[in-house]
Amino acid sequence: MAGSTLAVRHGAAVLAPPRTMRPEFSLMADYDRDLLASFGQSPDPEAAGDRPVVTHVDLVRQLLDGDPLGPVEPDLVMVSYALPDVHPFTTTSTQLNQAFGNRSASFAIAEQGLAAPFSALRIAAAYCRLGYCDQAVLAVLEQTTLPNHDPLVHGADLVDSGALLLLQSGSEGPGLDVHDVWVQCGPDDCARRLADVTASARSGTSLLVEGPRGGHDIQADGMEVHRHAERTYCTSVWMELAQNPQWAEQYATVVLHDTDPRSGTCSAAILRTAARPEPSA
The missing domain is CATH 3.40.47.10 (Thiolase/Chalcone synthase)
Known part of the structure; x- marks a missing residue:
């Protein structure tokens, strides 16, 4: 398939899904405090308190509900995000890979702001062009529970959201x-x-x-x-x-x-x- 073009075929989206209480995440308080201190910041008691949350894995499960992509066996699975997960030690791309049979190359793209999913699309297109990928799955995730006050997140009152896209080479259908x-x-x-x-x-x-x-x-x-x-x-x-x-x-x-x-x-x-x-x- 070297030299082929990648096309966007199917997708799913979720906006403001239900949140759940995760008492175990209170164990992250020391980690969050030390991490923020290294950047000269302090936790926001109101933002960091115990409250319902939605994780990146929760968003992935919501996006996969109803099998919106159909029977696919991707060669590449990517997760991209601009805001960190509420639990930073979860490898969400591996979780998503497992949902498709755990046979794909998988990784996350972050630390680029909203450019991250654009970079993911460019990477997937390059994989396809070089013949390494016939099908790819891209999840773009955004959870908005942060341990500190963030002017963008809180000033714009952002909500949890996500998008899931199937990218395919060939001409199987509209895309x-x-x-x-x-x-x-x-x-x-x-x-x-x-x-x-x-x-x-x-x-x-x-x-x-x-x-x-x-x-x-x-x-x-x-x-x-x-x-x-x-x-x-x-x-x-x-x-x-x-x-x-x-x-x-x-x-x-x-x-x-x-x-x-x-x-x-x-x-x-x-x-x-x-x-x-x-x-x-």
């Missing part, structure tokens, strides 16, 4: 091929690149999907714009992609774009209508 993925430190540079994309896209068949805080200066002439309105951070455009499979039939180009409020870094993924097999004579 969106991964055409290009980038991360730009300068919003102006990103805007210029997106302007080139919109200029080359066919009018009336292109969609720009924006996160809740990005894209105010992006010129999307000739493109429809769809903005994610929920109180999320890194999961925003991925939830929209997972919940709108009809976009693969409606648009020739779908652009995912978001700007990280912490750094101003812009991330974009350009998706094109996946190649379809020619009808038999």
Whole structure:
């Protein structure tokens, strides 16, 4: 399969799932205090107190409920996130891998803010292009229980959320091929690149999907714009992609774009209508 293209096929999303009490997590108090102290911070008693939580593993279980991806045997399983898990010693990518038979290469991508899932998509596309991957599963996770006050999390009143995507090579069905993925430190540079994309896209068949805080200066002439309105951070455009499979039939180009409020870094993924097999004579 060397040289093949990866396409987004199916997905699932979850927003504000039920939380449960986890008294055992109170044992993390000393760890959290020491960790925050190394950065000159102190735990927020109100934020760190015993209260219901949802973990990354909880989000994965919610996303897998109902078997939304169907019978798949991925070669690659990835978890990406911008906010840490409430329990930092759980390897969620391994848990997700186990759900698909425990035969995949699996790892997590983090410490990049909302750029993490964009990096995951680029990595999966590279695996496929080099012939190492025919199917990949990507989970984008966001739990918002933190031991300290975080201006982004608490100022925007973020909610727990997640998205799950199946990425496949070949032409099994409707999908969106991964055409290009980038991360730009300068919003102006990103805007210029997106302007080139919109200029080359066919009018009336292109969609720009924006996160809740990005894209105010992006010129999307000739493109429809769809903005994610929920109180999320890194999961925003991925939830929209997972919940709108009809976009693969409606648009020739779908652009995912978001700007990280912490750094101003812009991330974009350009998706094109996946190649379809020619009808038999």
